[in-house]
Amino acid sequence: MNARSAMGRYGETLAARRLAEAGMKVLERNWRCGRTGEIDIVARDGDVLVVCEVKTRRAGCFEHPMAAVTPEKSERLRDLAQRWIQTHGGAPPGGVRIDLVGVLLPRRGAPVVEHARGVA
Numbered sequence: 273m274n275a276r277s278a279m280g281r282y283g284e285t286l287a288a289r290r291l292a293e294a295g296m297k298v299l300e301r302n303w304r305c306g307r308t309g310e311i312d313i314v315a316r317d318g319d320v321l322v323v324c325e326v327k328t329r330r331a332g333c334f335e336h337p338m339a340a341v342t343p344e345k346s347e348r349l350r351d352l353a354q355r356w357i358q359t360h361g362g363a364p365p366g367g368v369r370i371d372l373v374g375v376l377l378p379r380r381g382a383p384v385v386e387h388a389r390g391v392a
Contacts, residue, residue: 279377283328284312287373290385291315296322305355309348313373314356319366323353325391328375338374338386346370346392 288298291313300314313324327340341349349370357363370392376384 279330280326280328283373283375283377283383284326286375286383286385287324287326287387288313290373290387291322291324294387303352303356305352305359308355309352311349311352311356316364317366317369319364321353321357321364321366321368322371323349323356323368324371324373325349326373326375328377331376331378336374336376338372338388340374341372341391349392 284301288301292298294317296315296317298313298315301312303311303314305311311323312326313322315322315324325341325345327338329336329340353368353370357368369390372388372391374386374388376386378384
């Protein structure tokens with residue numbers, strides 16, 4: 273595993289922990305749909321299915337992680353959410369929400385984890 277993928281996995285672990293602390297149940301991590309893409313985290317928030325994109329960045333190196341979801345990425349996430357629903361028995365009563373968790377890793381100190389609900 274290279275440093276970039278290790279950093280991404282670490283960010284996803286922090287994100288899954290944050291979602292669980294917020295009362296969500298993590299159903300799956302890194303769900304792949306052929307060549308279409310991957311959902312980082314699938315969770316339930318009450319009766320709402322949450323498809324969560326996780327972006328992890330080192331402080332000072334790149335744009336803020338929350339700025340990394342482009343309109344094209346949003347469209348891909350909506351498509352992946354639909355495919356997940358089709359393969360797992362349909363949409364839950366509360367519908368589907370797409371969230372973003374941004375993880376910023378400073379040179380020193382604790383990571384900063386931000387959760388934005390309903391981004392796409």
